[in-house]
Amino acid sequence: MADSVSVSELVKKIRLDVYSGKEFLKERNVTVSDISRPGLELTNYFKFYPHERVQLFGQTEISYAKDMMSTDDRRDIFNRMAMSDTPAFVISRGLPIPAELMEASKNNQVPILGSNLPTSRLLSNMTNYLESHLAERESVHGELMEIYGLGVLITGDSGIGKSETALDLIKRGHRLIADDRVDVYQQDEQTLVGEAPKILQHLLEIRGVGIIDVMNLFGAGAVRGHTDINLIVHLQNWDKETQFDRLGNGETFRKFFDVEIPKITVPVRVGRNLGDIIEAAAMNFRARNMGYDATKVFDDNLNELIRDNSKK
Incomplete structure (x- = not known):
């Protein structure tokens, strides 16, 4: 059983684009196969935040951040989400990246990755790959x-x-x-x-x-x-x-x-x-x-x- 998968390997196997933090890919590791959709965190609820998971932003999360959050709120929330063991932020559908998320990525050395795939398919691809490589053997x-x-x-x-x-x-x-x-x-x-x-x-x-x-x-x-x-x-x-x-x-x-x-x-x-x-x-x-x-x-x-x- 592998203890972790490097984010650089995830990028290669899932064919993800790297928008920010390319120099941190090999340093960041994924240790769990579950993927997080951080909807509650965007509302400032962090009690059960799974910070050790890859954080996947789809149409819902990006739209909510754009339409329902102020600039200061986005800056605060994204910096709180970018913890020392957070592997990466991933954006689906080729959606635009909020400037505050890009700023949090650079401040906390958490890579931002992206794909043009629909959110559900991207979620499935990453989960299947991580489950096969992190599973007990x-x-x-x-x-x-x-x-x-x-x-x-x-x-x-x-x-x-x-x-x-x-x-x-x-x-x-x-x-x-x-x-x-x-x-x-x-x-x-x-x-x-x-x-x-x-x-x-x-x-x-x-x-x-x-x-x-x-x-x-x-x-x-x-x-x-x-x-x-x-x-x-x-x-x-x-x-x-x-x-x-x-x-x-x-x-x-x-x-x-x-x-x-x-x-x-x-x-x-x-x-x-x-x-x-x-x-x-x-x-x-x-x-x-x-x-x-x-x-x-x-x-x-x-x-x-x-x-x-x-x-x-």
């Missing part, structure tokens, strides 16, 4: 692939063939997100996202061959930076003493943070084509999410057969 040993549009996390003991299976899936047209180590974080109450550590992006290690650059060998369409994790496929060495699910009705989950991800366990034996099996697992998972459950169909067929035999 967990490192998982495995492969993360995008298969038929689903994020599939392949786990298993070291040496069981995860990377070789990932290579097979890449050759079938699926996309690699991360090999060996996957950084996962919770995006919201229902979404878990996985990505590769920066040092391992687009790289795949194959025992006996070494490290290969997947994007260089297979093209940009063979890789992706991140994806939601929808399904976990755990590879486990076959053991006649172990009971594996045969009907698909023994659903299990693995919990990351507050999100539970469905998990299936696939036994590994010589001669089994894991690429075929994982593709089938992904397609079956998608079908179930669309309302078709083959296990339920089998149960219904079995019950119908039992009823027919009972009548005879």
Whole structure:
């Protein structure tokens, strides 16, 4: 988990314009993902002022400051808002910047940034970026692939063939997100996202061959930076003493943070084509999410057969 994101990085990623305080961008850091719309503060109510947040001014805030506040009020309020840990002021829609806000920015070394985007879209873009970079992370040993549009996390003991299976899936047209180590974080109450550590992006290690650059060998369409994790496929060495699910009705989950991800366990034996099996697992998972459950169909067929035999 990153403790903070520099304002200069926020400017770069969200493509913000810098109106004032360019020299302070690297010194200012964002430590929380929430964005403040300072409506109450403009009325001089500072009891719960979230000064550690990025302060976003839209049409409402700028119009109120212009039409309802005196010059002295604007000067006083904006200077009170520009605290030592306030990351930046951001103006949406390309709106004009009040002279008193520009003055407070220079006096207190708080940058003023801007964008032509509507306020709601700019708010969403900044929140999504900050949430993904400030979220708590967990490192998982495995492969993360995008298969038929689903994020599939392949786990298993070291040496069981995860990377070789990932290579097979890449050759079938699926996309690699991360090999060996996957950084996962919770995006919201229902979404878990996985990505590769920066040092391992687009790289795949194959025992006996070494490290290969997947994007260089297979093209940009063979890789992706991140994806939601929808399904976990755990590879486990076959053991006649172990009971594996045969009907698909023994659903299990693995919990990351507050999100539970469905998990299936696939036994590994010589001669089994894991690429075929994982593709089938992904397609079956998608079908179930669309309302078709083959296990339920089998149960219904079995019950119908039992009823027919009972009548005879």
